[in-house]
Amino acid sequence: MGIYLGDTFPNFEANTTEGKIKFHDWLGDSWGILFSHPADYTPVCTTELGTMAQMAAEFEKRKVKLIALSVDSVYDHECWSKDINAYIEKAPEKKLPFPIISDEKRDLAVQFGMLDPAERNKEGLPLTARAVFVIGPDKKMKLSILYPATTGRNFDEILRVVDSLQLTACKKVATPVNWKVGEDCMVLPNISPEEAAQLFPKGYHTKDLPSGKTYMRFTPQP
Structure with missing residues (x-):
């Protein structure tokens, strides 16, 4: 069970x-x-x-x-x-x-x-x-x-996880590895560039990758 x-x-x-x-x-x-x-x-x-x-x-x-x-x-x-x-x-x-x-x-x-x-x-x-x-x-x-x-x-990690869960429950972002409150978040892959521009007025930046794909998008924590 x-x-x-x-x-x-x-x-x-x-x-x-x-x-x-x-x-x-x-x-x-x-x-x-x-x-x-x-x-x-x-x-x-x-x-x-x-x-x-x-x-x-x-x-x-x-x-x-x-x-x-x-x-x-x-x-x-x-x-x-x-x-x-x-x-x-x-x-x-x-x-x-x-x-x-x-x-x-x-x-x-x-x-x-x-x-x-x-x-x-x-x-x-x-x-x-x-x-x-x-x-x-x-x-x-x-x-x-x-x-x-x-x-x-490690209950510091549990506290960090709670911060991520509560943020991502109300904002359309994900938190990258080792993320902490105040650090950049990631734009979800299913959000179009047009929607991202509306959702994230502080803007976002894309990491250049050898594949040429633009899935690594970072934005300040909303």
């Missing part, structure tokens, strides 16, 4: 550190990021949740709600949160600035295709992999990345 780009994200119900939620109601008209973890009290996961706690304000600026998932209980999540806050040298508070889903029976991990068959816990069960799902206000999956349990994520 799994969820694919463009699919409506399941409107699941779950217990979290902020109470029981129904996902679509919780998301409302915001963007959302659901990111999963193999287990509580694990070292890589602690670094990741600590980093997301530190970056939460940046995602909030972009109207993105964050929600984590791990296969332990709400009680364990709450106790683990104190370790996470201590790791980032914050007072050992009970809560983080986002909820953590309790997936004790691994129902969501299975439904969302998050299991890592190469890494197993002491009971021999596959660990939940490090999934990142970006969901739009229309409740559809906009991006998914799946890391193995042994590899921590």
Whole structure:
């Protein structure tokens, strides 16, 4: 099982550190990021949740709600949160600035295709992999990345991806390799020169190529 780009994200119900939620109601008209973890009290996961706690304000600026998932209980999540806050040298508070889903029976991990068959816990069960799902206000999956349990994520990249997704959702541009906010974007190939002149009043330039084709068109970020 799994969820694919463009699919409506399941409107699941779950217990979290902020109470029981129904996902679509919780998301409302915001963007959302659901990111999963193999287990509580694990070292890589602690670094990741600590980093997301530190970056939460940046995602909030972009109207993105964050929600984590791990296969332990709400009680364990709450106790683990104190370790996470201590790791980032914050007072050992009970809560983080986002909820953590309790997936004790691994129902969501299975439904969302998050299991890592190469890494197993002491009971021999596959660990939940490090999934990142970006969901739009229309409740559809906009991006998914799946890391193995042994590899921590780069959440600066996730923030960069959100900037690109939100820009390209409302403007007829694409973002090139390693793009960051404020840098040039690319005119979509299906836009004619006449339409491009109307859409991009700052103009655009075309890269000369040996093929003679004019598909590499750059324009200032609209």
